[in-house]
Amino acid sequence: xxxxxxxxxxxxxxxxxxxxxxxxxxxxxxxxxxxxxxxxxxxxxxxxxxxxxxxxxxxxxxxxxxxxxxxxxxxxxxxxxxxxxxxxxxxxxxxxxxxxxxxxxxxxxxxxxxxxxxxxxxxxxxxxxxxxxxxxxxxxxxxxxxxxxxxxxxxxxxxxxxxxxxxxxxxxxxxxxxxxxxxx
Numbered sequence: 367x368x369x370x371x372x373x374x375x376x377x378x379x380x381x382x383x384x385x386x387x388x389x390x391x392x393x394x395x396x397x398x399x400x401x402x403x404x405x406x407x408x409x410x411x412x413x414x415x416x417x418x419x420x421x422x423x424x425x426x427x428x429x430x431x432x433x434x435x436x437x438x439x440x441x442x443x444x445x446x447x448x449x450x451x452x453x454x455x456x457x458x459x460x461x462x463x464x465x466x467x468x469x470x471x472x473x474x475x476x477x478x479x480x481x482x483x484x485x486x487x488x489x490x491x492x493x494x495x496x497x498x499x500x501x502x503x504x505x506x507x508x509x510x511x512x513x514x515x516x517x518x519x520x521x522x523x524x525x526x527x528x529x530x531x532x533x534x535x536x537x538x539x540x541x542x543x544x545x546x547x548x549x550x
Contacts, residue, residue: 369423376416377544379407380524385549394499396528402549404495404523408444417445418452421521424541425449425491426458429519432491434484436463438506441495445523449493463490465509478513486514497522497542500533507537524549 367375383406390401407413425432436446443464450462463480484490490510494503507517517538525531525542534540 367419369420372416372419372423373543376407376413376420377548379410379413379416380404380544381549383407383410383413392498394501396498400546400549402496402524402526402546404441405444408448408495408523414444414448415452417523418448418450420543421445421449421491421493422452422456422458422460424521424543425460425519428539428541429489429491431489432460432518434461434463434480434488434490434515435493436478436480436484436490436506436510437465437493438502438509439464439466441502442493442506445493445495465506467505477509481513484513484515487516489516489518491519491521492517492538494520494522496524496526497530497534498526498528500530503530503534504537507534 384403386401390398392398408417435449446462450460453460461483463484466477469477492506497503510517520534520538521541524544526546531540
């Protein structure tokens with residue numbers, strides 16, 4: 367499967383399974399008349415494979431030095447896992463990590479899961495399912511940097527084209543696989 371055909375198929379899955387025209391309140395607190403729940407596509411076997419394949423290709427071209435991938439739970443979790451799995455099959459393994467929204471309430475009380483392999487100084491990519499204002503992505507970047515990680519790239523599945531790209535680009539290079547305008 368070529369990167370172009372993988373991208374076309376993933377967009378089809380996202381349009382079919384993830385995109386809904388309905389009134390919602392977004393994580394940013396803003397109202398919207400549409401919602402893109404990328405997890406509905408990302409958690410399918412095909413979506414998992416396509417996301418991993420496409421992001422591995424993007425990273426090979428724009429950030430080949432990245433050694434781990436992760437982001438704020440829960441939007442980033444299936445994306446990071448998909449990329450880690452596909453990267454292993456390609457012979458260029460990338461470790462996944464998850465950043466909690468709050469520190470673990472017991473045991474280690476840590477913010478970042480996967481820290482035994484993803485240590486301070488590791489060049490990483492932050493992933494997100496949907497970027498609206500960039501708030502969740504910026505929180506992930508901040509937490510990753512507090513752990514000592516070297517954030518080299520941000521990749522989102524969908525840019526809602528509502529200012530998030532511009533906010534995130536002040537902190538790290540940004541790649542969106544799709545834009546909201548491709549859904550309508």
